[in-house]
Amino acid sequence: MNARTPALSTASRSATLRQLLVSSELEFMMEAHNGLSARIVREAGFKAIWASGLAISAQFGVRDNNEASWTQVVDTLEFMADSSGLPILVDGDTGYGNFNNVRRLVRKLEQRGIAGLCIEDKQFPKTNSFIDGERQPLATIDEFCGKIKAGKDTQTDADFSIVARVEALIAGWGMDEALRRAEAYRQAGADAILIHSKLSRPDEILEFAREWAGRAPLVIVPTKYYSTPTEVFRQAGISLVIWANHLVRAAASAMQAVAREIHDTQTLVHVEDRIAPVSEIFRLQDADEYSAAERLYLSGSEAPGAAVVLAASRGEGLDALTAERPKVMLPVAGKPLLRWLVDAFKMQGIHDITVVGGYRADAIQCAGVTLVRNERHASTGELASLACAADGLHTDTVIAYGDLLFRSYFLRDLFESECRFSVVVDSSQTQPSNQSVRDFAYCSAPDDRALFGQKVLLRHVSNKAREVAVTGGQAPQGRWIGLLCVRGAGREALQQTLAGLRARADFDTLDMPDLLNALIDAGEEIDVKYVHGHWRSVNDLEDYQRAGEFAHARLPFVQGAPDTPGSEKRR
Numbered sequence: 001m002n003a004r005t006p007a008l009s010t011a012s013r014s015a016t017l018r019q020l021l022v023s024s025e026l027e028f029m030m031e032a033h034n035g036l037s038a039r040i041v042r043e044a045g046f047k048a049i050w051a052s053g054l055a056i057s058a059q060f061g062v063r064d065n066n067e068a069s070w071t072q073v074v075d076t077l078e079f080m081a082d083s084s085g086l087p088i089l090v091d092g093d094t095g096y097g098n099f100n101n102v103r104r105l106v107r108k109l110e111q112r113g114i115a116g117l118c119i120e121d122k123q124f125p126k127t128n129s130f131i132d133g134e135r136q137p138l139a140t141i142d143e144f145c146g147k148i149k150a151g152k153d154t155q156t157d158a159d160f161s162i163v164a165r166v167e168a169l170i171a172g173w174g175m176d177e178a179l180r181r182a183e184a185y186r187q188a189g190a191d192a193i194l195i196h197s198k199l200s201r202p203d204e205i206l207e208f209a210r211e212w213a214g215r216a217p218l219v220i221v222p223t224k225y226y227s228t229p230t231e232v233f234r235q236a237g238i239s240l241v242i243w244a245n246h247l248v249r250a251a252a253s254a255m256q257a258v259a260r261e262i263h264d265t266q267t268l269v270h271v272e273d274r275i276a277p278v279s280e281i282f283r284l285q286d287a288d289e290y291s292a293a294e295r296l297y298l299s300g301s302e303a304p305g306a307a308v309v310l311a312a313s314r315g316e317g318l319d320a321l322t323a324e325r326p327k328v329m330l331p332v333a334g335k336p337l338l339r340w341l342v343d344a345f346k347m348q349g350i351h352d353i354t355v356v357g358g359y360r361a362d363a364i365q366c367a368g369v370t371l372v373r374n375e376r377h378a379s380t381g382e383l384a385s386l387a388c389a390a391d392g393l394h395t396d397t398v399i400a401y402g403d404l405l406f407r408s409y410f411l412r413d414l415f416e417s418e419c420r421f422s423v424v425v426d427s428s429q430t431q432p433s434n435q436s437v438r439d440f441a442y443c444s445a446p447d448d449r450a451l452f453g454q455k456v457l458l459r460h461v462s463n464k465a466r467e468v469a470v471t472g473g474q475a476p477q478g479r480w481i482g483l484l485c486v487r488g489a490g491r492e493a494l495q496q497t498l499a500g501l502r503a504r505a506d507f508d509t510l511d512m513p514d515l516l517n518a519l520i521d522a523g524e525e526i527d528v529k530y531v532h533g534h535w536r537s538v539n540d541l542e543d544y545q546r547a548g549e550f551a552h553a554r555l556p557f558v559q560g561a562p563d564t565p566g567s568e569k570r571r
């Protein structure tokens, strides 16, 4: 954040503007015309903003003739006030009508945190002062004084400022009339006088300032007499200089050049380095603050932030089906296995998903994931794949086998665990039903629904259904399904343990159960979330067929949609 001028509360904005008007220093105000430019004005260091009628009309693409309605202007002002937090002096043209419109305008401006209003003594609808100024009719002095009084009587914040703009010099009515009007407006309650000139030299402004002799703060807009040294204004006792339209003009030049360049060259390559990067736009929008707030307030924000999917294996048991693709790309009920898994993560708000590919990684097509490759997949195990993603591991991560289909509550249950590590164990599988069944889980207690909610810890994972060395020949309590949730400081513990295993000569042969067991040996508690069925993994053709049936049962209920993906198979 490089805001050189801090955002102010609404009350201190009006007080600041008033201070700028009455201070003995020469002060400056920069034009802005929308939320972004207002933010840029603040970051440049200006203490206040001129909400230019010309610039706001221009950014709407309309003329400075009250073509934009006053409510459209007020809505824009709200964006500017919010994004900048600076005092804003609004160019309110003629007040958008008579005294009554001024009253309503002042009420609405105060409600939106605007610090002051400038009104000019022309008639509604006005025209910009630099377009045929002489032909523009002025309001009578009495009528305009009525507007000033109405505005001052309406404001509830004593510091809200009303600046009366004298157009007599613009309209060719001469110096005496300008001074006469300014004095009448001062007496009507104006907090400052804006004296406007369209000459290329400051002569009439300086003469006015001399005659005026400090009766009230003077504001000027040196758009036409821009070459006048600023010191001249300081010596003349001017209070406030408005740089009135320079950001909208700068934006127009930049946009014209860039649009033309892209149009003519049909490529972005020549402009990319000459325009603000997208990250700069995000910064100006305070995107970081949003991300922090999201973590704080968004329901489900306690869910892990990322997933790592181990998808390097071919799936030998699937024969020719995986000749050209890894098993995660096998279609199941109309979409690849991997897509089912990724969608399950996305449903839980996990969008940072890394897939570690290996065998035929080139065939992995899945939108919304980052693909990394275990180049040594042919000679390594699951931990070598995990190691490919371990360095950039998010604090809260679910690590998953790539061939899993499961009900959505599995992830929810994992997220609910308060432990650094949690796993899903299926208590319905305590015996190998075929050769490919592995990952038996030995736990501190069996799945006992009478004791629902009690903490159960993982003791060991093994491919053997009778792990004599560890369990004394007891049967396992279930099967680890291939979902591991790592949270908080668990990430460092996992990275350390993995680093320890990497140092072993047999690292290339190690799989996920070896990591779980090493974590347990290192004293980590691994919370067990029992389930009873409701999932599938795909290791052989029989699994594959059963996965299809399982997935079909998970398709949305769609009536009368014969071409629902997979519907043919269902028949």
Ligand code: SPV
Binding pocket: 052, 053, 054, 055, 091, 128, 129, 130, 221, 223, 244, 245
């Ligand atoms: C504006 O910025 O809209 C002004 C100043 O009113 S000028 O365009 O100079 O009239």
Ligand code: MG
Binding pocket: 052, 053, 054, 091, 093
């Ligand atoms: Mg204007």
